[in-house]
Amino acid sequence: MTRKFNETFALIRTYFQETFTAMFGGGEADLLLEDPDDLLETGINIYARPPGKKRQSLSLLSGGEKSLTAIALLFAILHVRPVPFCVLDEVEASLDEANVDRFANYLRTFSSQTQFIVITHRKGTMIASDILYGVTMEESGVSRLVSVKLEDYAYDEAEGVLQTG
Amino acid sequence: MTRKFNETFALIRTYFQETFTAMFGGGEADLLLEDPDDLLETGINIYARPPGKKRQSLSLLSGGEKSLTAIALLFAILHVRPVPFCVLDEVEASLDEANVDRFANYLRTFSSQTQFIVITHRKGTMIASDILYGVTMEESGVSRLVSVKLEDYAYDEAEGVLQTG
Amino acid sequence: MHLKRLEVTGFKSFAAPLDIDFNEGITSIVGPNGSGKSNVADGIRWVLGEQSAKQLRGAKMEDVIFAGSDSRKRVNIAEVSLILDNEDEYMMSDFSEISLTRRLYRTGESEYFLNRKPCRRKDIVDLLVDSGLGKDAYSMIGQGEVDQILSSKPEDRRTIFEDAA
């Protein structure tokens, strides 16, 4: 149990350092055991340092920086313990455009090993997708599916409703 | 105490019905006392019915519908207990474009009685503002202020960084 | 293994039958607030054996059955099928395509089907757990839940590593 825990921890830690710099375009991150002598009970501390900033406690990160750090940790876990499919519901909602693009690029490369089903409002994520479906309620209260091509998708600019082809 | 509570409750309830239909462009909402005979202890139930849907419990609402209901309740409270200024930090983050526009319109009319300081990523809110400031970290780790004109603000479309005039 | 198709009828806002063919790479689902996007994720979670109504945002499991709308009466059966591609024999089964089906009647009765033949819930859950798709896999991140991956206390974080070990 503890040997396995230690191995898994070490692997996730290595990948986390990699996924963090990929998500933030720099900076550094780390995972440290609070009490390495007690592998059965020890807690885990997360350190995250966005590029150009001093290392500070996780709580001082901004809303977007926190979500991006969480996404980086998720990808690190998926590297170590792959699953065949993954459903993400608006995980990138608090990211700015530059961070959405980095997230979408990473999703693209990751999708060769894991299938992703992504619920999103963000253009950067839509552009990275292989297929796009729209869910609407033309008849109020009843959901229907429409197939959408990105160029038809004038959702966020125009009247704010799904424009389908 | 209980008389005052009852009066305030009745006022907020009336305004909530009004702000909800303004935010959702229809539907209905209500506030009911769990136990009207015990004004000192009673809990309060919130009912929200988006347009075209059946009345259901609050937990079945979508992420965006929940935030919009919360915003409607906030505006109702501000009607009954006005404050001179109000700071809102990305309260409309989970709304789609149509709902952001309704929120921004309401903010516009409300701003004649209350001053708003709004932190946002959404275009609809920026368009409704009287003045726009950008906060950037051109020197990493150090925040600076830049004044921004909306037409210069290519933030979400282009490179994803604040384009200043 | 990957998800091929989801067939939903009578589940939450899907009064009319809805089928989604997933791409092996990235499938994006978009649409206005309250249109039914997260309900699609709930459908996947439910057919994979989710027992907690709260995790599906309801008070009781009956809340997943279409409750009616302005234009339609409520229905009495919710049914979701998930078709999996098992060409790579990832799942412990000889079938190259596996279909999982879950049905709930308003009477409270549940039915489960594995490749269209009646089975117990345990049969589906065992099949998933044997294939590494148990409840603790990081395969579904719900709306607003991404920051929970960082969880606030160091001692809570260790479950991530235990699950993955």
Next chain:
Amino acid sequence: MHLKRLEVTGFKSFAAPLDIDFNEGITSIVGPNGSGKSNVADGIRWVLGEQSAKQLRGAKMEDVIFAGSDSRKRVNIAEVSLILDNEDEYMMSDFSEISLTRRLYRTGESEYFLNRKPCRRKDIVDLLVDSGLGKDAYSMIGQGEVDQILSSKPEDRRTIFEDAA
């Protein structure tokens, strides 16, 4: 009464002095993730007497003093001033313009100023409470906090109405 201006220096990411002139209507603050937008809201909250470091996302109050960056050393004093327009005599004071200032030294010493004259924290808080701007007023909604207005349990909701009564 409305907010005229915020002057920040040495507080959180504001190593260089930053002044914001607010509009009487709607002032929007925009910018990339981690650039310092929510830190502006924290600055307002802090100068109004906030005593909880946790509410300012820090572990201890010293966390609000600029901790350094790649290019700058840390500083030892955080200072925020808020200039209020009191032409309408909303605040119980004869001054038509009121300035509130709070300073914190790395030694742990705090200083407060009312119209540039030293005062106690209690003087500022009393002035605010007498004017209806106490902690329980709905004048600040932090990032990610909007849904909390609906709070999950009926008995928790009554505090909204008690505060507003």
